[in-house]
């Protein structure tokens with residue numbers, strides 16, 4: 001059943017995260033970068049946003065993080081309006097943003113101490129070690145970032161974001177700079193941790209395969225100026241998707257093709273505010289689920 005894969009909202013009638021009429025414009029420009037951005041995220045939901053470079057994804061993530069202000073609109077999280085940075089939200093940036101003079105342990109301890117200033121050093125250290133182990137970096141815990149590979153640095157960023165046990169995790173193309181193999185491994189690790197912790201996630205990606213694997217819901221953003229979330233694509237494949245097998249699901253290609261078609265054609269036509277302010281939700285994989293006889297479910301791929 002579709003709805004069993006969908007986490008429930010915080011309180012009746014109110015989603016965990018609600019974005020209403022968000023817009024961003026800069027002085028001296030005639031059209032806003034984006035406007036009328038409306039969407040919501042349920043508690044425990046993993047949401048990806050996809051759109052061409054420059055449409056405003058990072059700006060939206062920064063507004064959700066409370067690091068940037070919008071020109072119009074509101075963001076509510078867990079019943080309260082987001083009005084500045086908070087340790088309730090963990091951010092993993094495009095670059096890893098680690099302090100280069102501190103070891104992995106100290107980089108994460110810094111964040112942990114900010115969240116729990118009353119903890120003694122033993123408590124902090126124990127907590128840090130737990131999250132470093134979770135991303136498989138125990139052996140490198142006393143190394144400085146300069147001694148780590150790109151993949152390892154990104155893992156430290158993920159461990160740091162999880163270590164503050166945020167209500168929501170915000171990820172800005174966290175794997176964009178990694179080679180495909182490393183990216184795959186870290187995607188698997190992230191999925192495992194998210195499932196274990198029931199973390200709510202908002203993630204920017206430009207990789208449609210990554211979105212189809214990770215996300216319960218994919219927000220398709222039209223091109224700017226006046227970009228909008230034009231459509232919400234529900235991933236109807238079961239939540240226990242695995243990287244090694246997900247492409248065998250008959251829903252995989254209809255879903256993937258839908259995302260690619262949006263990016264290559266429709267996203268352009270919907271710029272300049274032509275996308276609806278309140279985007280429809282679509283389920284491109286669902287047809288394949290109903291129609292495909294079991295005998296033709298992509299045996300050729302095996």
Ligand SMILES: Nc1ncnc2c1ncn2[C@@H]1O[C@H](COP(=O)(O)OP(=O)(O)O)[C@@H](O)[C@H]1O
Nearest residue numbers: 026033051052053054055056057058059060224
């Ligand atoms: N100071 C500025 N003045 C005018 N436009 C800006 C300014 N800063 C950013 N922008 C525009 O905001 C847009 C959105 O940027 P960003 O959120 O980084 O997009 P994305 O993450 O989708 O690539 C870009 O098109 C950029 O040109």
Ligand SMILES: [Mg+2]
Nearest residue numbers: 057058059172
């Ligand atoms: Mg960006």
